[in-house]
Amino acid sequence: MLATSLRSDPCGLLRLEDVGRTVQLGGWVHRSRDLGGLVFIDLRDRTGLVQLACGPAWSAAETLRLAAAVGVESVVLCEGEVVAREADRVNPEMATGAVEIRVTALTVVGPAVTPALPVARGRGEKMAAEELRLRHRYLDLRRPELQDNLVLRHRLLQVTRRYLSDRGYLELETPILTKPTPEGARDYLVPSRVHPGEFYALPQSPQIYKQLFMCCGFDRYFQVARCFRDEDLRADRQPEFTQIDIEASFVEREDILALAEGLLGALWTEAGHAIPAHFDRMSYADAMEFYGCDRPDLRYGLRLRDYSSIFAGLDFAVTRSALDAGARVRGMVVPGGAAWSRKQVDELEALAKSAGAGGLLRLRHADGAYDGPLAKFLTDDARAAFGLADGDLALFVAAPDRIASPALDRVRQECARRLELIDERQQCFLVVMDFPMFEQDHVTGALTAVHHPFTAPHPADMQSFPDAPARWRALAYDVVLNGTELGGGSIRISDPAMQSRMFSLLGIGDVADQERRFGFLLEGLRAGAPPHGGIAFGFDRIAMLLSGAPSLRDVIAFPKTTAARSLFEGAPVAVPIEDLEALHLAVTGPLA
């Protein structure tokens, strides 16, 4: 299949059954060994390595000379016969190790300068620094590890397209030059040449366009969508990233979730993993109550509990004042945690404090005795109620949930890490749903959308609490794997009046303002909108997880650094002043 005019076979697929064939190969010199009379070259292409053997019995003197002189990473074409190696010359570590090519002709078609960083590494030899790998990306991408990652990425994309297309989903494209959105992340802006002072934005997601597709009657849509967000980076966050974006009409939440389960099943299967056909569901409220976060890692227990009623019976000042202030005392039991030193538990407390908690209360039960600041306040009833086994350590935070939950979440994760409770082979998929519709600033009381402003609230909540939107839950859902969010979505608002009310609740009360910012969505909804909803998956993150790569940069061909630069091609750059003038722009500040 990979044969061309210049080559008959790829290097890495030659086997014993090819013995006797005359082949033409093309590839990169991975390594070479010049033994004087004999020269061996490991020739590499994206399928793997094969050994070329050059010797006076079958190679011309000029061929031998060329083979001895060619530098690593040069591109050569060669012709030769596939021969079986003698038993003691077989290399069991090579896929092609049972054969070699007796070279009869060799041409160096792409001589290479000495590479700035090694492509072929010795066993145990470290990789070059990432900065250099990014600067010389053309070399780094030659490494089999990165080639494998990008090949897997390709396969995952093909599976995605086949899976969705087979189910009637249409792959439709949306603009890259779009309208700036006032909410959410910072936009990348693109100045308009023909309209002085006006700007396009690169899309943060195709959200509004895909809802409009639903209004148009394209009732099943998907897109492998490039999205852009001008925010600071992380190992798992790039300014430009790829989403699998999905939307469908005449659906309810479970329709979308069933599709999500099927698609992720197909992707994980492609990467060689078996996963359950159905994911567990958990409410946001339960996730926060029992795990302290909205994307719990269920590979281990250490569930949180509310210990308020026990502490209510204890005359302990710290918890007393918290309870009196309306807060709760929540915590967890860590089996075996009593063996930790004072210093180790102090480190846990530091974690809790860094997450905003005032402290981390501890109660040790070891050698039949209880100790910790609480110990002398314990009643017999309380002792029994805590239910600590010998060797257990109980940890508590007495604070409002918005402080205690994130603090206990971090403590829980660190305890699991220390106790090595995490089975890396386990894949715990989970759907978290019934998110609150709004997040309320606990000082100003202002509402912001937890998901986005197009998400439909739970009808039951609107009925039960018509005047208390802060209590509404949203028809939103996230798919979580082992504590990582893979994707999320919602049932959308399809009633234009409701959408308008939603904007008002979010502080865009002025109708003219709503029309100016979101008129193109409202018009679409008014023109007859079906009930619809969807989901979007972070494709780079999925490719990272399935390839086992430690960073998003290892599954993206040309990624940005944490300062949002491309070291390879060198972007961004200053541009000539005439170019700015054509765009009606002037740069201010120290570089102007």
Added chain:
RNA sequence: GGGGGCGUAGCUCAGUUUGGUUAGAGCACUCGACUGUCACUCGAGAGGUCGCGGGUUCGAGCCCCGUCGCUCCCGCCA
């Protein structure tokens, strides 16, 4: 915007604790030897703005100040 780590030969690193002769090693590179290697082996050689700028000192890779780059985390990411 804030905090931590790193920056010495083309690459990976040692040297910085306690300032002191000419800054070292492995790999890669160049030259030479070698007919069964597969991280070939052996011999020789070349290769340095110790990220950059300033300061302290008789003397700075090492100490101080600043700055740049990469990276991890917090903020941020509807």
